[in-house]
Amino acid sequence: MTEQVKRYKTLWLSDIHLGFKDCRAEYLLDCLNHIECDTIYLVGDVVDLWAMSRTLYWPASHYEVLRTLFRKANSGTRVVYIPGNHDEPFRDYVGHIFGPIEIRKEAVYTTLKGKRLLMFHGDCLDEHMQLSRWENLVGDAAYDLLLFLNRWANFFRRRFGHHYWSLATYIKQRIPNARQVIDVFESAAVQEAKKRGLDGVICGHIHQPALKDIDGLLYCNDGDWIENCTLLAEGEHGELELLQWTETRQMLARVGEPAAKPVADVLPLRRVG
Template sequence: MQLRQRYKTIWLSDIHLGFKDCRADYLLDFLSKTDCETLYLVGDVVDLWALKRSLYWPSSHYEVVRALFKKASSGTRVVYIPGNHDEPLRDYVGHILGPIEIKREAIHTTVSGKRLLMFHGDCLDEHIRLSKWEHLIGDAAYDLLLFLNRWANFIRRRFGRNYWSLATYIKQRIPNARQVISVFEEAAVREAGRRGLDGVICGHIHQPALRKINGLLYCNDGDWIENCTVLGESYEGDLELLQWTEHQTLLQSMTANGGPVKADVLPLRRAS
């Protein structure tokens, strides 16, 4: 499948530079092969939580930062909306970090005139009511999933197979995890509706999606730990959700007028 290499707008989030499971190699390939007028970084670009635990900053993570600044210095408008893992940068909202704008949230107007609220998504955590023990168990389970994901893909590479997100595959089959995701998604579109907007673009939960909920557009650009996904807007106003690993896969798309959706909400496809 031939995918366009130039977009009007691109959204990236949950890169988690400084974390050992960040897939910086795939992101560098994406950044080197695509251009856009505006690039939104929707939070958790740098994982300050992970860096506090241990210093991990390989050359590929440095190269991602360098590539982002190079785009910003070469005419691409780059807007950084910090998340919870890079929360200290919220102290600089309204300022410019070199050529990069820092905002707490923003509103993007699409080619077709749709106004979409953009925030990282941790502001919706209050809607996900979990006990202290559920948080602890959830964190431990997620660490285990990433450990299994790491080794599964190590073995797949040995056999010449492409990247595949075992973590996402398992999460999609756990009812409680799916329920938490649904609560988050519905809270996100409610907030957009409350403000009189047409939809929302966010990250945070590492679950890429592009669909309508209660008549409003819900877009989650995913992450670069489990899914390696990005959201793009074409010059015609179409929205595309891509997975970018050894192969580039169009996961979901939506026309400029909001329909019809060209693909149903799909789980990330296992590489053959």
């Protein structure tokens, strides 16, 4: 049986964090192998140099993600890389081409429906958060705990045959202070697009996938590959979709399975257009 391949015009991926132990590289590989597109935008934190400076962690799946991106770029897919804060040293090469991959500080994307969207990673908005050093330290510790709980929760879910589910995101959305920080970030992002006379923004950084209207502008956050395994995609008719790659969709298709059970599929969280 031929495995189903999804076709999109453009994909946005960010916060992959290769080199970090909680990176879900195997899910991203499955995604890249079963989606075709004309353009891929990597919206920051592709490689986690912060994590690698503390502990060298680079399994084969992380290498394969980079190899697959380069293979796609060499095969005709346009790949544009906008570095984030965890891979900030690559900003020194903005304006250059790294092999077949373009490196940009930020960019403006025009959808098939004529919407002009500002693209940046999002760490430029950190000044709006106004968190104290103590709050940052507590936040980092709490996030590490969330990822620890998320890791073990999904270990047991796999053992019982359940698909991947982000416990970390579930908890985060129910903490008032965390929700407030997310709201401030989203508002600041659309205000930056508004100041430039654009129709919306595409970013990452806060690991909170979203596709929604804020004050008449489009806010798109493609999420991450630590907690949520999400990406943003533009279809061939100009519709924008926030997609979640789930564990239940990544198993190899068996010979003779009906076409309704592809090896991998995407679950649309939200669609615009």
